[in-house]
Amino acid sequence: MRRLRRALALLVVASTVLGGAATGLPDVPPPGIPGDDLPDAPAASNQTYAVEQGDTCVPVTPFEGERNVAAFYDYRNPNTSRSSWLYSSFMPGRFTSDNGSSLFLYEGPDGVVSLVAVHDARRNREVRPLPHSAVTFRFGGLPESGEWILVDDTYDGREDRFSRNRIDWRWGGSRTDGAVFRGLAGDFSIRIAPAFNERAALYRPDRAFEPVTSWSVLSSGASGPNRTELDTSAPVVVKSGGCGAPPDAALDAPGSALVGRQATFDANATTDPDGDVARYRWDFDGDGSVDRTTSAPTVRYAYDEPGSYAANVTVVDEGGNAATATANVTVSRPAADLAVTDATLSSTAAAAGENVTVSATVENQGNASGTYTANLTVDGEVVAREEVRVPAGETKRVTFTYRAESAGRKRLAVGGVDAGTLAVTPPTTGGTTQPTPGERGGGSPFDLLLDHPELAGVALLALLLVNFVASRR
Numbered sequence: 074m075r076r077l078r079r080a081l082a083l084l085v086v087a088s089t090v091l092g093g094a095a096t097g098l099p100d101v102p103p104p105g106i107p108g109d110d111l112p113d114a115p116a117a118s119n120q121t122y123a124v125e126q127g128d129t130c131v132p133v134t135p136f137e138g139e140r141n142v143a144a145f146y147d148y149r150n151p152n153t154s155r156s157s158w159l160y161s162s163f164m165p166g167r168f169t170s171d172n173g174s175s176l177f178l179y180e181g182p183d184g185v186v187s188l189v190a191v192h193d194a195r196r197n198r199e200v201r202p203l204p205h206s207a208v209t210f211r212f213g214g215l216p217e218s219g220e221w222i223l224v225d226d227t228y229d230g231r232e233d234r235f236s237r238n239r240i241d242w243r244w245g246g247s248r249t250d251g252a253v254f255r256g257l258a259g260d261f262s263i264r265i266a267p268a269f270n271e272r273a274a275l276y277r278p279d280r281a282f283e284p285v286t287s288w289s290v291l292s293s294g295a296s297g298p299n300r301t302e303l304d305t306s307a308p309v310v311v312k313s314g315g316c317g318a319p320p321d322a323a324l325d326a327p328g329s330a331l332v333g334r335q336a337t338f339d340a341n342a343t344t345d346p347d348g349d350v351a352r353y354r355w356d357f358d359g360d361g362s363v364d365r366t367t368s369a370p371t372v373r374y375a376y377d378e379p380g381s382y383a384a385n386v387t388v389v390d391e392g393g394n395a396a397t398a399t400a401n402v403t404v405s406r407p408a409a410d411l412a413v414t415d416a417t418l419s420s421t422a423a424a425a426g427e428n429v430t431v432s433a434t435v436e437n438q439g440n441a442s443g444t445y446t447a448n449l450t451v452d453g454e455v456v457a458r459e460e461v462r463v464p465a466g467e468t469k470r471v472t473f474t475y476r477a478e479s480a481g482r483k484r485l486a487v488g489g490v491d492a493g494t495l496a497v498t499p500p501t502t503g504g505t506t507q508p509t510p511g512e513r514g515g516g517s518p519f520d521l522l523l524d525h526p527e528l529a530g531v532a533l534l535a536l537l538l539v540n541f542v543a544s545r546r
Contacts, residue, residue, distance in 0.1 A: 104221050111141055114256030115218050116184030119313040121393035124176070124290045124301075126309045130316035131301045134293040135178035135186050136168075142179050142187040142253050143223050150228045160226055161195040161249040167298055169194040169249065170287060174208060174269070176311075177291035177298070178257070188263065188311060191225075191251035192242060192285065203245030204281035207273035212238045212254075213264040219256025225249060232275060243275035246283040259313070260387065260395045266308040315392030318346035322388040326400035331407050332379055332438075340370040340386045340398070349391035359383035359399075376404040409443025411435060411463060413488030421493055423477050425500045431473040433487035437463040449473045450486050 122133045138145050147164055149157035157163070169175060171194040180186045192208055215237065224235050226244075233250065234241040242250035257263075270276060270284045288305045291298040303309060323342035330336040340353055355365045357374045359382050365372060376382070385399040412435070419430035435445045442464045449457040456475070463469045475485065477497040485492045 104224060104227075111143060111222055111255065112220060114185045114220075115258035117180060117186040118258050119186075119260075119393055121315040122178060122186075122311070122313055123316045124303075124309055124311050125316075126303055126307055131290055132292065132316050133178055133290060133311075135180040136291075136293045136298070137180045139182055141181045141183070142185075142189065142255055145179060145181075146189065146191075146223055146225070146251070146253055148223060148225050148227070150226065152228060159195055159197075159248055160228065160244075162191055162225055162251060163195065164191070166194065168291065170289065170300075171196070172206075172246075172283065172285055173287035173289065174267075174285055174305075175289055175291055175300075176265075176303075176309075178311075179253075185255060186257040187219075187222075187253050187255040188257060189251065189253050191249055193244065193246065193249050195249055196247045202281065203247060204283035205243055205277060206246055206250075206283050206285055207241075207243045207270065207276040208250070208285060209241045209268040209273045209275070210239070211266040211268075212240075213266075214262050215254060216257060216259060216261040216263075218258040219254055221252060222255045223253040225251045234275070241274040243273075243277075257313070260397075262310055262312040264308055264310050267305060269305045314389075314394035317349070317390060317392035317394055319394035320345040320350055320388040320390050320396045322386060322396040322398035324384070324386050324398035324400045326384050326402055328401070329403045329405065330376060332377065332404060332410070333375055334407075335373040335375050336402070338372050338374060338384060338386065338400075340388060343370065343388050343398070345388075345390050347390060347392070350388055351391045352389050354387040354389065355384075356387075357382065357384045357402075359385060363387075376402075379404050379406055405440075407439045408441040409437060409463075409465070410439035411437050411443050411445040413445075413447060413490040414468070416485075416487040416490045416492035418485060418493040418495060420495075422496045422498070424498050425477055425480050428474050428476050429495060431475055431485055431487060431492050433471050433490065433492070434468050435461050435463050435471055435488070436468045437465055439465055441465050445488075447471045447488050449475065451475070451483050453484075 122135065124131045124133055145164060146162050148162050149155050150160045151158055162169070168177065169191055174190070174192045176190050178186055179189050190210065193206060221237065224233065224240065226233050232243045240252055244250040267288065268274070269288070285305070288303045289300045290303060291300055321344045323340060325339040325342060327336045338355065343350060353367050353370055354363045355367065355372055356362060357364050382402045382404060383399055384402050385397050387395050387397045389395045414434045414436045416431065416433040423429050431449055433447060435447060437443055442462060444460055444462045447459045447461060448455045457473050459471045459473060461469045461471045471487070473487070477483065477495065480497050480499045483495045483497060485495055
């Protein structure tokens, strides 16, 4: 059944669309079979866009939809789940134009912005064979963040020809052709060179022909699409940013820097014809990712690893126009780069008067030998110093002997690196343990007097009274 349907579809295409043999195609078919999962793409990082043609610039606002862009385009042929023999887009008619080509941006619910091109409008006509129309678009500067996810048409035997940077369309009048490029992120500038009608690659002079008479760019408006006519004979540029003049970015950076040391990057020499620079996007290592965004033109940054870096700043104005400046920075390690990397205690408990050992590792990540003065601190106070010489690329151990003089908890560190907390207990004494007052077993009254001298007067009076009574007997 599937083969029968496919054969029938090919027969209808051959007999009713153009009435001729299909043009040769690339080995790889175009994307966009309806129902396919959309590939991952970054969400839009811009809020303003524009289309330029010659000296004309048109601000463009994407159309925001609750469906992904493939569902919005709604391409149907006899083999799709919602089938149609019209081989066309079923997007709302306000986005298409009879005998016209439309260009616009569409933002889906995931925040991903797509470039949509659609030719002609869908309508039923009785005339057979249908007159054909043809357009060729050549593309330059398509961002690597995106890809073509739909090309109208996708049926077997189609006559359209597809590659990443060029699409040749041919269709029967009253149907549509088009394509969707999804994933316009970052700063981009896409050039589209059109060839309409007789200049198109798939134009056939021997067949009935219906020309494309207009080309326009659409922008979202309060009451619907705003349509601006374009010149069909001239290329256009679809870009991030508005229609104002872009800044002229400049970057002053150190030619050399040291690992771990702050270096200054200065974009103060940037100029902007409109005087409305809004932000600076800094990429210190040149990997394409923004490391920091500032409103100030000067920043400080420290590299963690040696190497050569193409640092750059992208200057963005209020209209979203951007310009980038680059400076090369060579980062190396200092001649001697010494630091304590760890510190430990031989014991975390001791009695007052006992000794503990504090050990630390000093590492030299520099290019030459150096001497390091290691400070032992107790609760932040320096109590001892040791000097150690460390060859380049090597480590050395430094050891301190610390005598705990008083009870309590002590925080020890070497070179600012924590070694741990030492718990110091009161000292212990040798020999017989002396009983505390009131604990003397079998004591005499004299012991009581010694322990409680405040009773001596009373006791003496009682003793004299007892002796007096005894003498009278």
